[in-house]
Amino acid sequence: MPINDTYSSHRLACGAHFAALQLPGRHTVSFQIRVMAGLADEPADKLGIAGIVEQTLRKGTQNKSARELADAFDTIGVQTGGGVGRQSTVYRCTCLPEYLDEALALHAEMLGQPSFPDVFCKVGVELTLQELTALEDDPQELTSKLIAPHAFGAQLGRHELGERQTVSSITRDDLLAYWQQHYHRQKLQITVAGDVDVKQFASLADQHFAQLGVDGERSVADFDVAFNPGVRHREKDQEQEHIVICWPGVAPSDPAYTTEKLLLTILGGGMSSRLFTEVREKQGLVYWVGAWSEHPRGAGMMFVGASTTPARCDQTARTLLREVDRLAEDIAEDELQRAKVSVLAKMQTHGEITRGRLNELSGDLFHLGHPIEVEEKQRRINAVTVEDIRQYLAAHPRDRLCVQTLGPRALEEFQA
Template structure:
C-alpha cells in the first residue's frame, strides 16, 4: 500500500504526495479554502465568479492560448467552486509535472482578470443560478441548508442573483487578492512522481506565492424546525437533515455502516420499505453530508401530493426504527459493499488525490485504505446496535416543496 508523504512548505501550502512508481501518470488535486462561506457580505457568489474568471487569461496567454497550452501538455483538467473551497483537478503524464505546475502558477498568481471578460462569466453564473428553478430537489435542499445554518454555511455556492448582478470587477480583484493565498491550501499528487521531485517542482512554480487568506467562520445552527416552499409542481420534494457524527468521531465508521443499512443499495431499508413494498416514492435515499466541524444525515424522498403526508411519516418511522438495531446479515452486506466501493475508489488516482486533499482539509491527516478497512472490520453487531440505541437519529430539520403545505 502506497504511503502519503505530507509537508507544509515555507509559504504555508500543504503538499501531499502518494507515490505510485508503476504509474506513468499523475493526478493532481489543488484545494483552496475559497468558497461561499467566505464570500464577502453582499457578494454571495464571488468565489464562483472568480473561479470562472481565472480561466479568461493568465501570464502571457489569453483564454484560448491558455487552453491550448494545457491541451498541448495532454492535461485533463476541471475546476469548481463550492461551499467551503475551490478545487483544481488535473491528470497528466508524470514527465509534464513542471510545465503543468508553471501553467497553474500563472492561473493562481498572475491571472488577467480583465473587466471586459467578466460579463461572460457573470452570464454563465446567472444561468446556473436560474437553473435552480428547474431543479426542485436542489431548490428544496438549498432552502433547507440555509434554514439549518445561521452561519454562512447555509449559503448557496451558486450565489444570489442580485449579488451576482452587482459584483464589480474591482471588488472581485480585491477579493481575489485577499483569498487566493497559499496558507491552508492543499496540493495533492498521486502517481508516478517521487516526493522530493514533486517538492522541488512545486517550490519552483509556487514558491513565490505568499499570503494567509481568510479564516472560515465557525458553524452556527438554528433550532430544528420545518419549512415549506410553495411551487406548482406535480410532485412533492421532501428533505430532512439529522445531526450526525464528524469524521473525527471514534464511531464515525459505525455511523457510516448504519447509514448504508438505511440507504446503501437496492436491499437497503428505505428503498425496500418506502419504495418497493409501499410504492410511496419514485426516489428515496439518505446520505452523509456536512461541513468542516459539523456533519449531518441528508434524507430525500420524491412523491405525489396525495401521498406526501404518508411518505414523510413512513420515512421518519424507518429512520427511527434504525435505533432498534440492524441484523447480522444487513451488517455483513453493508461491510462488503462499502469495502468494494473503497477499493474501486482507491484504484482511481484522480479520486484518490481528491480524497487525500479532503482528508487533509477535514482531519489534518490522510487516511489510508488499510486504516479505513480495519476500522470498518472492527465494527461488530453488538457495537453498531449499542451505538444506534445510544445515538438515535431524531430532531430533524424538515423541508417540503410542492403545491401545498402538508397537514
C-alpha cells in the first residue's frame, strides 16, 4: 500500500461527521453524503418512502428544474448514485478533481433545497409500484426481501420498495415531512477520498450544509435486530429453487469481526472455498452458491445461499449446512493462511480504485465512528489464529436458523 495515504476525521462545526482519505496522485475524487435515516426510520404506514425521497430529491431544487439539475451534474461530468439502506441513505459522487467544489455545491443544493415537484412525487410512487412488479422477476432479490423481516425483525428487515398498499398512499406532503424530519445536518456523515485538499473540502462542506434541517430531528435512532428463526417457503413458478439460510454473526465493532471475515472467506470466498468446492465442484448441484454477511449498525448476520433445480434442493440445503458445521471440525493452518493472503491481496488490488477506498472509509465511519487505517486492518488480519476461529465458532454456533426458499416446492423435513 502507498504510505502517503493520510486519514483524518472530525465533526464539522455544522454538526456533520466528516472523514477524509487523501490519496495523492489519483485522477478522480469520490465523496459520499450519508444521511443517518433509512428503512427502519420510515413510518409504518408509509413503507417505501425513503427510496422515493432519494429519487425525488434529484428532481429539482428551488433554483433548478429537474432537467436543469441533471444537466448541471452532466455538464461537469460527475457520476452520481445513491441508495437506501436499513439505517441510512447514501448519495455518492465521483468526479475529476477540478469539478469537486462544484459537485459538492450541487449536492448541497439538491439535499438542502429540494422542490419536490408534485408531478415527480406522483411518478415516484407509480414507478415504485412498477418496480414491485419487476421484483417478482428477480428470484435472488425477492428471496432477500422475503427472509429479511425474519432475519432482522419487522423494522430493520424492511425492503426499499415498501409494500403496494403503503407506497400507494404516499403523497408529496409525506415526502416533504420525511425530508424535513430526517435530513438534518447533525445526521450527516460526509466522506471524501482522492487527490483532495481536505481542509478546503471540509470548510466548503461545513458552509454548504450549515442550514440543512434546522427544524428536523437531530438524534439518530437505534434499532435492535429481532431474529426470528424458522423455515419458510414461497411457492413460485420458476425453473430453480432459491435457498437462503442465515444466523446471527457479529458487528463490525466486535473484536471477533476480522475472524468472522476470514471464516466467510474460507466458507465462500473464491473457487477454492468450501462451499464452491463441495456444492458445485464435487456434487455438481448448482451454478451459483455463496456466503456473505450483512451488517446493520451494531449487529451482523451470516448468510449462505444457492439456487438449484427443485429435485436437488434438499440435498443442496443439507450440504450447505454440513459445510458450515464442518468449519468447526477441521480448519487447517494453510486454509487460514490462504484466506488471509486472499483478503490482503484484494485490499491492495481493489484499493487502486478511489471509489473502492471511499466505500471502505464510509463503512468505517458508519459502523465504528472513525476510519481504520489500512495498516491496522492488515495487522488485525495477520493476527487471527486457528484457535481464534475455533473460539468464534464455539461462541457463535449456528443453532438458530432462518431458512427461506422460493420456487416450485418447499424443503422436506428440514429442521431449523
